[in-house]
Amino acid sequence: MxxxxxxxxxxxxxxxxxxxxxxxxxxxxxxxxxxxxxxxxxxxxxxxxxxxxxxxxxxxxxxxxxxxxxxxxxxxxxxxKDGVFSKSWLAGLAISAGVFAVLAWAVMQAAPSLPNESAVPSVSVNDIGNALMSRYVLPLEIIAVLLTAAPLGAVIVAMHEKAGKQEKLGAPGPGSPRTSSGSWGGDFVSETWETRKN
Amino acid sequence: MTERLDQIFVVLKHWLLGYLPESWQTPVGVVISVVCIIGLYPALFAITTVLERKGVGRIQNRLGPNRVGPYGILQPMADGIKSLTKEDIVPTSADAVVHFLAPIILVVTVFMGFAVLPMGRNMVLVDMDAGLLFYFAMGASTELSVFMAGWSSRNKYSLLGAMRAVAQMISYEVALLLSSVVIVMMTGSLSLVKIVEAQNHYSYGLPHWFIFTPWGFAAFIMYAIAGTAETNRSPFDLPEGESELVAGYHTEYSGFKFALFFLGEYVAMFSISGLGSTLFLGGWMAPFAALQFIPSWIWFFGKLFVSMGVFIWVRGTLPRLRQDQLMNFAWKFVLPMCLLNLFVAALWRFMGDGWLRWVVCSAILILAYVSIGREGMRRKQFGPRSYRYAE
Amino acid sequence: MPNPLSGYLIVAALIFAIGLAGALTRRNAIMVLIGIELMLNAANLNLIAFWRYGPHPELLTGMMFAIFSIAVAAAEAAVGLGLVISIYRHAKTSDVEQMNRMKG
Structure with missing residues (x-):
């Protein structure tokens, strides 16, 4: 150790x-x-x-x-002002303490029979790359899809809902001279600005 | 003789270590290398500040510093003494601990990146298997220190500057990573030493640097853009645009802490330039086979200074971007081009030798550049500015 | 400690319990997410520790699991924080105890 x-x-x-x-x-x-x-x-x-x-x-x-x-x-x-911990903090603390107690007890019980290969595994980045591209290629592809879908979903979820409802994103409402407001950058700046002002 | 000059620092270190007992050699060797890096780059930083002020002055048709020492070359001494003796002001409402830690974390993480950069033949602190990943992990950690500086100052200019800087660094880091991944695809290694060695051969006296291929050239351009943005240099220096944000995230820093920020910024430029020349410009290799007698470290630092010169030149030439232009540029031009470049690199690999792959790969990249860059960005770039207010 | 692996497992269990406590007791939704991230990290530590001391490290199973879990956690953080921001916009609060209505 x-x-x-x-x-x-x-x-x-x-x-x-x-x-x-x-x-x-x-x-x-x-x-x-x-x-x-x-x-x-x-x-x-x-x-x-x-x-x-x-x-x-x-x-x-x-x-x-x-x-x-x-x-x-x-x-x-x-x-x-009204505190950062919830009203049921005692229950939460008890549950997590119980979880830790169970886990620690299990580890201590199993300690003598745990595997203990002390030899340093000689794994290079090349091996990881080969494994990713051969044995783990399916999970890799699924992760790729997930990592494409998740940020898109996050952006859609977090995107500003227009207060006026008549203004849909990408279609500028009447009288508003917005040209590039659907862009990510513009949106972002105005978002931080708005929350600051609220 | 040339061999000895090439390895002079390595030989010197071994000679020094020879006087020590066996068990001390490794730790003391590491300490010597670290001290050299920590001493060398601030010295280069001092030289570069003079170069920059002189160079930008020349571009702007004025003289630049010319009072301290002959031609003003001792200006960094005066600047250093000034920043050391200045009062260190911490705003009363500032978050003292975070305010104190931010510049330290910035400088430490920036210097960590040099650990894996080969600065000459056999001149690398650690030849790590995952060197490039380590470099980017350290580069990613600097963002947090920028945020810490801006947030802890309790100043709206600082906070706005920090948020701008973090948004910009995150956006361009994606491009930085993707443009470097092309090199990893080609060499099949994340170790920077191996990447340099993969470029270490000549045909007809000309080197096989990665920049001299279609995908390498495109990746180098993307890397240069992303690297400039990553170090908050002009024309991407909105986080510290003095006309709108005073000095951005380090508005509330003075004295030595400000000097640390300044140092961190310049050392980050050195580090990005060093990585760029390692990946695309052959690292410590000579540009012609006939010039190989010149020691390798001279080439590395020569390339470093040339790229610093380009940084200064760009700063003196280009106007600052607007925030929406910056983000549009990152996500709608640089990122698609980097992704396409990955595809082109794969194509290059599988098409085998011959002239055909040059034609096909160049054609794809030029077509993409014309369609995404020229046509796609045309209307967005200089349209009327749109304002949206809080409802 | 009789076995190096058990030391890592205890540390992982401790961080997991701390994360669980944070997720269960804090009022702010972002703090709940921070707790969840801590729990995920503790699980990663377990995976890496078992990979290191397990009988077949060259198969890279535990390491790969940890790398994939890091990627999934990044996606999870993005979606979770997006949800928090959208809820905040709607309800003007990020206190989970005040989000007790299903009717918007």
């Missing part, structure tokens, strides 16, 4: 705890990136270079930014 493992684990768990406990949502999102980063370090410690870097690229580079954008667009950076 060693000291490094304990340090990285403390880093990741501390980040996760802070992400859940901090009152300010932006702080929570930043703590979440600490947790993601700590987990990526754990992946690297497990000799999974590719997965670790992919974790940093996807989570720190994209998901954290998305979360932060969503927080700012929903005015989440202000701490609400």
């Amino acid at each position: 060693g000291l490094v493992f304990y340090l990285i684990s403390a880093f990741a768990v501390g980040g996760a705890l802070a992400a859940v406990l901090l009152k300010n949502l932006v702080h929570a999102a930043l703590a979440l990136t600490i947790a993601f980063f700590g987990l990526a370090l754990l992946f690297l410690r497990l000799d999974a270079q590719f997965a670790g870097f992919a974790q940093i690229l996807v989570y720190v580079g994209a998901v954290a930014i998305l979360v932060v954008f969503a927080i700012l667009l929903t005015k989440g950076s202000e701490v609400p």
Whole structure:
């Protein structure tokens, strides 16, 4: 195990705890990136270079930014007055403590019989690429379809509903000199602006 | 002799390490390399700031700095002393911890990218199997520091600048990744050392750089555009457009922290240029077989300076884009072209040798450029500006 | 720890429990999503740990599962946050306790 493992684990768990406990949502999102980063370090410690870097690229580079954008667009950076935890927080805490207790008990019970191949697996990025293109090609294609469909769906869901109803997207209503307003960029800017003004 | 000059830094490091006990050699070797990188690039940054101010001054028909030292070449010293002695002001309402961490995280992540860049023959800190992925993972982490800087300042200009910067960096990072994926497809490796070696042969005295192929050229153009946007340089410098946002996300930074932002921005430019020359321009290779006697590291840093010169030239020449133009350009031109380029690269690979693939691939790319770029962008680009207000 | 694998499993269980607690106790919908992301990450850690210490690492099964799960989680985050923004626009709140009506 060693000291490094304990340090990285403390880093990741501390980040996760802070992400859940901090009152300010932006702080929570930043703590979440600490947790993601700590987990990526754990992946690297497990000799999974590719997965670790992919974790940093996807989570720190994209998901954290998305979360932060969503927080700012929903005015989440202000701490609400009536508390951040729900009324049934005790039940939630009890459930998660129970889940942890069961998982930890199971791991401890199974510890002697767990697999323990200490040899470092010699897996290069080439092997991963070959596996992706041969054995795992079907999941890869499905992921590709999912990753195309999901952002499109997200954009449609989050797209601004026109208040006036007569203005449909792409068809400028009477009297409005909009030419390129259906564009993503224009839409985005006005969205941030609007939520700021509301 | 040429061999020795080429490897002079490697030999020097080994000679220094030879005096140490066996168990110390690896950690001390890493420390020496890291210290060299951390010392070298700020020095280059200082030179570049003078070059930039002089160059842009020349383009704008003025003299540029000419008071400190001969021809003003000691200007960076004066700037450095000024930024070190200036008062470090933190706004009272600012989020002190995040405000403090943002420039540090920016500089650290930017410097991490150099770990995998080969700066000469055998001159790379770590030859990682997934080097390119590591580089992009580190590049993606800088976005968060920009957001942290803008948000923690509690200033609307900072926040707007940060949101613009993050939106822009995310959009162009997709293009940056996709244009580099073409190279990975061709070399079959994510290791930057192997990518340079794949370009390391000559025919008729001319090098086999990836830029000298249709798909490589297209990818290089896309990479250059995306890289300029990624480093927030003009003409994509809206996040810090002084006419609308004061100074963008680092409005509320002063003194040394501002200097760190400035340093981070320039070092990111070096890093993007270095990666670009590694991927497309043969890294540390000489441009002609006859010039191979010149040491490899001179070529790498020469290419770095040429691309910095191009950055400065572009800054002095092009006007700033508007936010909607920027986003349109990213999603409606650069991204489709990058995706098409992937297809063209695959076609190139499977068509085998011969002149036919040159014709077919070039034709597809030129047709796409004309149809997407010329016709598709024509009406959108300079149409009347549309305003939408909150209802 | 008798076995290195069990250490990783305990850490993963801890992060999973923290994520679950966050998803169950926070009021803000975005915080619920953050909790879900933490749980997904904990599952990934399990997959990678079992891949590393399992008998056949060269088959890459656990690693591939983790990589695909990272990709799915990215898509999930995009859709989830899009939903939160759209609900916020509609109800002017992102508090899950106030979203107790099915009638818009």
